[in-house]
Amino acid sequence: xxxxxxxxxxxxxxxxxxxxxxxxxxxxxxxxxxxxxxxxxxxxxxxxxxxxxxxxxxxxxxxxxxxxxxxxxxxxxxxxxxxxxxxxxxxxxxxxxxxxxxxxxxxxxxxxxxxxxxxxxxxxxxxxxxxxxxxxxxxxxxxxxxxxxxxxxxxxxxxxxxxxxxxxxxxxxxxxxxxxxxxxxxxxxxxxxxxxxxxxxxxxxxxxxxxxxxxxxxxxxxxxxxxxxxxxxxxxxxxxxxxxxxxxxxxxxxxxxxxxxxxxxxxxxxxxxxxxxxxxxxxxxxxxxxxxxxxxxxxxxxxxxxxxxxxxxxxxxxxxxxxxxxxxxxxxxxxxxxxxxxxxxxxxxxxxxxxxxxxxxxxxxxxxxxxxxxxxxxxxxxxxxxxxxxxxxxxxxxxxxxxxxxxxxxxxxxxxxxxxxxxxxxxxxxxxxxxxxxxxxxxxxxxxxxxxxxxxxxxxxxxxxxxxxxxxxxxxxxxxxxxxxxxxxxxxxxxxxxxxxxxxxxxxxxxxxxxxxxxxxxxxxxxxxxxxxxxxxxxx
Numbered sequence: 001x002x003x004x005x006x007x008x009x010x011x012x013x014x015x016x017x018x019x020x021x022x023x024x025x026x027x028x029x030x031x032x033x034x035x036x037x038x039x040x041x042x043x044x045x046x047x048x049x050x051x052x053x054x055x056x057x058x059x060x061x062x063x064x065x066x067x068x069x070x071x072x073x074x075x076x077x078x079x080x081x082x083x084x085x086x087x088x089x090x091x092x093x094x095x096x097x098x099x100x101x102x103x104x105x106x107x108x109x110x111x112x113x114x115x116x117x118x119x120x121x122x123x124x125x126x127x128x129x130x131x132x133x134x135x136x137x138x139x140x141x142x143x144x145x146x147x148x149x150x151x152x153x154x155x156x157x158x159x160x161x162x163x164x165x166x167x168x169x170x171x172x173x174x175x176x177x178x179x180x181x182x183x184x185x186x187x188x189x190x191x192x193x194x195x196x197x198x199x200x201x202x203x204x205x206x207x208x209x210x211x212x213x214x215x216x217x218x219x220x221x222x223x224x225x226x227x228x229x230x231x232x233x234x235x236x237x238x239x240x241x242x243x244x245x246x247x248x249x250x251x252x253x254x255x256x257x258x259x260x261x262x263x264x265x266x267x268x269x270x271x272x273x274x275x276x277x278x279x280x281x282x283x284x285x286x287x288x289x290x291x292x293x294x295x296x297x298x299x300x301x302x303x304x305x306x307x308x309x310x311x312x313x314x315x316x317x318x319x320x321x322x323x324x325x326x327x328x329x330x331x332x333x334x335x336x337x338x339x340x341x342x343x344x345x346x347x348x349x350x351x352x353x354x355x356x357x358x359x360x361x362x363x364x365x366x367x368x369x370x371x372x373x374x375x376x377x378x379x380x381x382x383x384x385x386x387x388x389x390x391x392x393x394x395x396x397x398x399x400x401x402x403x404x405x406x407x408x409x410x411x412x413x414x415x416x417x418x419x420x421x422x423x424x425x426x427x428x429x430x431x432x433x434x435x436x437x438x439x440x441x442x443x444x445x446x447x448x449x450x451x452x453x454x455x456x457x458x459x460x461x462x463x464x465x466x467x468x469x470x471x472x473x474x475x476x477x478x479x480x481x482x483x484x485x486x487x488x489x490x491x492x493x494x495x496x497x498x499x500x501x502x503x504x505x506x507x508x509x510x511x512x513x514x515x516x517x518x519x520x521x522x523x524x525x526x527x528x529x530x531x532x533x534x535x536x537x538x539x540x
Contacts, residue, residue: 025492027161029034029136031093032213032378034118034127036481040043045119046127049170049483054159055139055490057147058083067091067163069143071132074434075114082485084123092127093488095140101383108384112377115212119181121213126165128488129378139490147218150430151503151512157467170483173442178208178267179451183458184466188244195355197277201287201401202253202266204222205230207454209376209439215484217438219364220385223260224434225292227454228328229426230393235426236416239307244339248405250283254462257349258455259441261376262476264349269472271356284309285360286403287349288398290375292390293365293429296331300347301361302339302354302370309359310334313400315409317363317520320399323414324392335367382435387428394422395495430457446471461472 034046056066058074068089075094083089097103118127130136139161146160176230189200205226209219223447234254241247257266267287271279291297297317303310314334321330339351346352347369353360368377395416402408402415416422440451446469458469 006203018484022158027135027139027486027490027492029130029133029490031128031130031165031486031488032215033170033483034123034212035130035210035214036483038479039498040477043122045481046123046125048091048124048126048155048484049165050167051126051163051165053163054493055143055163058087058146060147061087063087063089065090067093069093069095069140071095071140072097075111076475078193080114080117084125088263089125090121090123090536091163092128094129095132095136096129096378098132098394100379100381108379111379115137115377115379118212128165128486130488141324142492150484156266160493164489164491164529165451165486166304167483167486170481173480173482174444175474175476175479177443177473178266178441178444179446180258180270180472181256181451181455181458182270182468182470183233183234183462185241185254185462186466187241187249188247193419197281198249198251199283200251200253200281201404201521202255202282202353203220203230203233204255204257204285204287204353205258206264206266206349207291207434207439207450208258208260208262208441208444209380210261210441211376211380213378213484214440214480216440217376217380217440218382218435219376219380219439220431220435221380222290222375222377223288223290224431225290225385225390225393226288227256227293227434228430229288229291229390229455230256231430231457231461232394232422232460233398233401233426236420236422237401238462240402240415248402250405251281252401253282254458258444258451258472259474259476260349262441262474262478263344264352265474265476266345266472267352269468269475271352273470279358280505281358282353282358284313285350285353286401287353287360288397289349289362289364290366291393292362292385293386294386294389295365297393298333298335298367298398299361300335300337300350300364302351303338303358303361305334305358307359307424310361312404312409315360316400316403317396317413319403319410323399323412324395333367337369342438363393367533381411382431385431387424387431390431391422391424391427394427398422436480440480503515 033049036045036047038044051067053065053067055065055069056133058068058070063083068083068088068091070092072084072094100108143161206223207227208215211217237252249342255267255270257264257270260267299314299317301310302435314332317332319329321327321332337347339354341355350360350362398416399414433453437450445452451469455469
C-alpha cells in the first residue's frame with residue numbers, strides 16, 4: 001500500500017509541474033469596447049464582449065480563434081474587412097496612439113472613415129480599443145515576434161499571449177430620461193409696450209457624444225465646442241444685460257439639449273412641450289455644432305437664401321468676422337437645404353425649429369451633414385482642438401447676435417472687447433472638463449455628473465432663478481448595450497505541445513529518480529501495485 005501511495009505522489013508532482021509553467025507572465029491594461037447597438041431591428045457594432053484566444057499579428061492567413069492585434073497606423077483601406085471577414089478573426093484589439101499631436105490631418109480623416117466602416121456594420125466578434133503604453137507596446141512587439149517565429153519554428157519552441165476578457169456578455173442599457181437645460185437672459189422688460197412678450201433669440205447646442213468606442217467619445221469639437229461657446233455667450237450677454245444702459249430688447253434663451261446623437265431628440269422634445277407663447281416669439285434660433293477648428297463658418301439653413309432673415313444673419317456674421325479677424329473679405333458660407341418633411345430624420349438640429357416654422361440656422365465648420373451617430377470620433381480630442389479658432393468663432397457669433405439685438409447691421413461697432421471680451425480661461429477650463437467625460441445619451445440622466453455640472457455653470461452665468469432643467473423621454477429606436485470598458489489580461493503562455501513535452505520529460509525524470517533511490521525491483525512492484533488490484537490484495 002505504501003508503494004502505491006508513493007508512486008501516485010510522483011505522478012501527482014508531475015502533473016503539478018505541467019501546470020506551473022502554463023503562464024509565464026501577465027500584463028493588464030484598460031481597453032474600451034466597440035459600440036454595440038440596435039437601430040430598430042438592425043443589429044450593429046460588436047456583438048460580443050468576452051474573449052479568451054491566443055493573440056496574433058494580422059499577417060497570418062487564418063485568424064480564427066485568435067485575437068488580431070492591430071496598430072491604428074497599420075490600418076489601410078480594406079484592412080478591417082480582410083481581418084474580420086477574409087481571415088475570420090476571433091477578436092480584434094486596435095491600439096491607438098497615446099498622442100495625436102503629430103498625426104497628419106489627412107491620416108486622422110482616414111482613421112475617422114475606418115471608424116464609420118465599423119459603426120455601419122455588424123461585427124460578430126469582440127472588438128476593443130486600447131491606447132498605446134509601454135506595457136502594451138511590449139506585448140504587441142512580442143506577439144509579432146512570436147507570430148513570425150511560429151511560421152518557421154516548431155510549435156513546441158514558440159511562445160504566445162492569451163488575451164482574456166472575462167465576465168458576462170453585454171446587456172441592454174435601460175432607456176432613461178435625459179435632460180434639457182434652459183437658461184434665460186431677460187431683456188429690458190418681460191413685456192413690451194403693447195403687452196406682448198419680447199422677441200426671443202434662441203441659442204442651442206447638444207451636449208451628448210458618440211463614437212466607435214463610446215467610453216472614448218469625449219467629443220471635444222463635436223459638440224463640446226458648441227456647448228462651451230453657448231456657456232460663454234450666456235456669460236457674456238448676462239454681463240452685457242446687467243446694465244440698464246445696454247440691456248437689449250430681446251430675451252435670450254440658452255438651450256443645452258440632450259439626445260443630439262439620437263436625431264436631436266432633445267430640441268424636438270423641447271419644441272413639442274414648450275409654452276406656445278414662448279415658441280411663437282422666437283425670432284431666430286442659432287444652433288452651434290462643431291465650431292472648434294479653423295476654416296470658415298458654414299451657415300446651414302432651410303430658408304431660401306434670398307429671404308430677409310437669411311441675408312441679415314449673413315451680413316451680421318460677415319461683419320463680425322471682418323471686425324474680429326481684420327479680413328476684408330470674410331469667409332462665411334451659406335449652405336441651403338430644404339427640410340424633407342416626409343422623413344423623420346433631420347440632418348441638423350435647426351431643422352427641428354424649421355419644422356415649427358421658426359427661422360433657424362446651424363453654424364458649423366462642417367460644410368455638409370453626416371449622420372448624427374457618424375459625426376463623432378474617438379480622435380475628437382482636446383489636444384487637436386484649435387482654441388484660438390474657437391475663441392474667434394465665439395467672438396464672431398457674439399458680435400453678430402449683438403448687431404441683431406441693437407440694430408447695428410453694417411456698422412463697424414465692436415461690443416465685446418475689454419472687460420466684455422470672451423475669456424480664454426473660462427473656455428479652456430470647460431473644454432478640459434467636457435473632454436474628460438464621455439457623454440453618451442443613455443448615461444446622461446437628470447442627476448448625472450455631466451448634467452449637474454452644466455446646470456451649475458449655467459446658473460452661475462445667468463442666475464439660479466433663470467435656469468430650468470427638463471426631463472426628456474428619448475423617442476428613439478436606438479438601443480445601446482453596456483460593457484463599455486474592460487480589463488484586458490494578456491497571459492504569456494507556452495503552446496500545448498510544449499506542455500505535453502514538458503510533462504513527458506518530467507515523468508521520465510521522476511521515474512529515473514525513483515529507480516535511482518528505490519531500485520528497479522521496487523519500481524516494478526510499485527507499478528504493479530498501482531494498477532493491479534489483485535496484486536495489492538496478494539501483498540496484503
